[in-house]
Amino acid sequence: MRALFLGFGNVGRAVAEILAHRERYPGLTGADITVVGIVTGSHGAKIDPDGIDLAQALSEFHSSGGFPPALRAGGDIGYDAVVEMTPLDRRRRGEPAITHVREALARGRHAVSANKGPLAWAFRDLSRLARDRGLRFLYETAVMDGVPVFNLVRHGLRGATVHRVEGILNSTTNAILSALERGESFEEALARAQRDGVAEADPGDDLEGWDAAVKVSALANVLMDGDLPPESVAREGIVGVDAARVRETMARGARLKLVGEAWRDADAVQGRVVLREVPMTDPFALVEDTSNILRLVTDLAGRIVITEERPDIRVTAYGVISDLLTLIADAPQRPM
Amino acid sequence: MRALFLGFGNVGRAVAEILAHRERYPGLTGADITVVGIVTGSHGAKIDPDGIDLAQALSEFHSSGGFPPALRAGGDIGYDAVVEMTPLDRRRRGEPAITHVREALARGRHAVSANKGPLAWAFRDLSRLARDRGLRFLYETAVMDGVPVFNLVRHGLRGATVHRVEGILNSTTNAILSALERGESFEEALARAQRDGVAEADPGDDLEGWDAAVKVSALANVLMDGDLPPESVAREGIVGVDAARVRETMARGARLKLVGEAWRDADAVQGRVVLREVPMTDPFALVEDTSNILRLVTDLAGRIVITEERPDIRVTAYGVISDLLTLIADAPQRPM
Numbered sequence: 001m002r003a004l005f006l007g008f009g010n011v012g013r014a015v016a017e018i019l020a021h022r023e024r025y026p027g028l029t030g031a032d033i034t035v036v037g038i039v040t041g042s043h044g045a046k047i048d049p050d051g052i053d054l055a056q057a058l059s060e061f062h063s064s065g066g067f068p069p070a071l072r073a074g075g076d077i078g079y080d081a082v083v084e085m086t087p088l089d090r091r092r093r094g095e096p097a098i099t100h101v102r103e104a105l106a107r108g109r110h111a112v113s114a115n116k117g118p119l120a121w122a123f124r125d126l127s128r129l130a131r132d133r134g135l136r137f138l139y140e141t142a143v144m145d146g147v148p149v150f151n152l153v154r155h156g157l158r159g160a161t162v163h164r165v166e167g168i169l170n171s172t173t174n175a176i177l178s179a180l181e182r183g184e185s186f187e188e189a190l191a192r193a194q195r196d197g198v199a200e201a202d203p204g205d206d207l208e209g210w211d212a213a214v215k216v217s218a219l220a221n222v223l224m225d226g227d228l229p230p231e232s233v234a235r236e237g238i239v240g241v242d243a244a245r246v247r248e249t250m251a252r253g254a255r256l257k258l259v260g261e262a263w264r265d266a267d268a269v270q271g272r273v274v275l276r277e278v279p280m281t282d283p284f285a286l287v288e289d290t291s292n293i294l295r296l297v298t299d300l301a302g303r304i305v306i307t308e309e310r311p312d313i314r315v316t317a318y319g320v321i322s323d324l325l326t327l328i329a330d331a332p333q334r335p336m
Numbered sequence: 337m338r339a340l341f342l343g344f345g346n347v348g349r350a351v352a353e354i355l356a357h358r359e360r361y362p363g364l365t366g367a368d369i370t371v372v373g374i375v376t377g378s379h380g381a382k383i384d385p386d387g388i389d390l391a392q393a394l395s396e397f398h399s400s401g402g403f404p405p406a407l408r409a410g411g412d413i414g415y416d417a418v419v420e421m422t423p424l425d426r427r428r429r430g431e432p433a434i435t436h437v438r439e440a441l442a443r444g445r446h447a448v449s450a451n452k453g454p455l456a457w458a459f460r461d462l463s464r465l466a467r468d469r470g471l472r473f474l475y476e477t478a479v480m481d482g483v484p485v486f487n488l489v490r491h492g493l494r495g496a497t498v499h500r501v502e503g504i505l506n507s508t509t510n511a512i513l514s515a516l517e518r519g520e521s522f523e524e525a526l527a528r529a530q531r532d533g534v535a536e537a538d539p540g541d542d543l544e545g546w547d548a549a550v551k552v553s554a555l556a557n558v559l560m561d562g563d564l565p566p567e568s569v570a571r572e573g574i575v576g577v578d579a580a581r582v583r584e585t586m587a588r589g590a591r592l593k594l595v596g597e598a599w600r601d602a603d604a605v606q607g608r609v610v611l612r613e614v615p616m617t618d619p620f621a622l623v624e625d626t627s628n629i630l631r632l633v634t635d636l637a638g639r640i641v642i643t644e645e646r647p648d649i650r651v652t653a654y655g656v657i658s659d660l661l662t663l664i665a666d667a668p669q670r671p672m
Contacts, residue, residue: 018636025495025496025497025635025636026497026635027494027495027496027497027635027636028495028636031495140492145638146636146637146638147492147637147638147640148488148491148492148493148637151488151491151492152484152487152488152492154491155484155487155490155491155492155662156476156483156484156487156488156491156492156658157484157658158363158658158661158662158665159361159363159364159367159654159657159658159661160361160363160654160658161361161362161363280616281622282622283619283622283643286617286618286619286622295645299361299362299363300354300361300363300364300482300650300651300654300657301482301483301484301651301654301658302481302482302483302644302645302646302647302648302650302651302654303644303645303646304483304642304643304644304645305641305642305643305645306640306641306642306643307619307640307641307642307643308638308639308640309631309638309639309640309641310638310639311638312638314636314638315636315637315638318495318496318636318637318638321495321636322492322493322494322495322496322637325494325495326491326494329494
C-alpha cells in the first residue's frame, strides 16, 4: 500500500512516528505500508517514489520546521491511497479536504480521511463516487480517534438500524468541565488544555460546540444515512459556564456535560449539541478529561455504549493506520 | 444463505421469531436467509428443503412442545451453514457443540456458533480447520450477546494487539449482586432471576463463576491468541455473598462485581474470575442487572470499553443473524 499524505500536523507526524517504529508493535510486523509523499499546505513537501525514510523525515521536519518548498507534488508518483490529514476549516465547510478526497477518488485512488469535514458536508457524494469507482473511502479516526466507531457499525451491526446516537465527543470542552469540577477557573482550565495540546490556539470552534456539531453530522450521515450539515445541528457550547454552575450540578448528584446527539424524526435525521446535567447512574457522568463516549440505540442490537479512555495522540494516529490496513486486507492482490 | 439450526431453545426460537417477522426491521429487508432444517436434541426435528415457514414452526413448537421425532436429519438437505445453538455442557468440555462445528466444517459448510464451548475448548483447532477449508467459523453471540465484541476486534483493531481484557460477563451473578444492593436476600434474588429467565433452573455454573470462566477462555483464545481452557481460569463465584457484604462495599464507596479477566504473562495468556470491589469512578460500577461490560487494553488503540445496556433475548438472537449476514456479505456470488 503506497500512501500519499496530505498534511503533516500532530496527527500526520504521529502516524509517521508509529510507522517509523513499526517493529515496536507486533501487529504491524510486515505491514506493507509505504509513504511515498508528504505534502503540506505551508511547510513544503517531501516525495520519494521508493518510500520515504520516516524517521529521517520526522527529524528533518522537527529540526528545519518543515520540508523544502515543492514546485509540484503528487502528480507523477505512483500511490494507491491519499491520506487526508489537513486541518478542518469549518468556515470553508470542509474544504479543501473535500476536494482532496474527491480528486483522489476521481484519479482512481482510495481515500482515507482523518478530517471529518468530508463526512459532515459531502458524505453522500463522496461515498457514491467511491462506490461507483470500486474504491474505498475510509475515515475511522474522524470521530473518537482510532476507536472503531465506524467499523463497529459497518461490520458488527449488519442488518441492525441505528435509531439514535449520543455522545461526549469533544475533548477540549470535557477537559475544561472536568477542571472546573476540580475547582479551576475557566481561564486556567483552557490555558492548561492548550498547554497539554488538547485545545487549539484558537479554541472557538471547540468552546462554541462547533467541533461536536461537526461530529454529530458525521455520525448522522454515516451511521444513520442522514443528510445533516453541521449548520443544521442545534448548537450549545460551554462559553459562560463557570465553576459555580458546574459545582451546583455536582451538588445535585449530577455532572454537567456537553452532549452531541442525532435521532430519526420521520424520514429525516436531526441533531443537536446540548449542555446537559447527566445523572451519576449514567456512564456519561464518569467520562472525564479527554475521554469520549458514544451510545448507539438500535432496533436489533439494543443499546451499546463505547468509551475511549484517556487517549493519547497515538490512538488518533492509529485510526489512520487501521484504515490503511483495511485497504490492504480488502485488496485480494495484496494479501497481508 | 441456507441455514441448518442445531438446537431450538430460547436463542434459537428468538432467532426464528426475528426472521419470521423480518419486515419489522428495515435492515433485514431482502436478507437472503432461509432455514431449511431445525434439529433438536430431544424435541424432534423439522426439515424443509424449500425453507421452513418459521412463524408456523414456532406456533407448532409452542403448542406441541416440540417437533415430530426425526429418524435422520441434516444429511440429505442442501445447506450452506450450520448454526450451533445447543446448550453448553461444561462438564463435557463443550461437546457435542464442538463436534457439530467440526463436522459442519469437514462437510464444507460454514459454522456459526452461539455456543461458547467451541471457542473455550477447541478454538485453535476449529479456526485452523475453517481456514484450511476456505470456510468461515463465526461466533459473535457467544460473549455479550449480539454486541459485536469479536467483529470490533477483527475489523476495527487491525494491527493492534490486545494486552488485556476485563469484563462483567455473567448476567445472573450481576443481577443477583444488584438485587442484594437493593436489599433483597440471595434466595429471593436468585428466584427472581430464574423467573425472569436470566438464570437457569440449575444455576450452579453461573453462581460458581464457570460461565464467566468459559467466557474468559473464549475472549483469551479469540482476541489474544491464547490457549486457555476454562479449567485453567482461576475461579471465584458469588456463593456465600450476602446483602450485608454487598452493602458494606457500597458504604465504602464501591460496588462488588464478579469480574473476568485475561492478560498476557510472558508468552502465555492467563485468566481469572474474581469478586472485586470496583470504585464508583470506574464504569464497571454502573453496570447493573443484566448489563455487561468489557474493557480492552491495547497497544495502539488505547483503552476501549464496550457496554451492553440491559439486553433482551432479541439481542442474543441478533448475534446469530449478524453472523449469517456476514457470511452473505463475504460470499461474492451471493451479493446482498
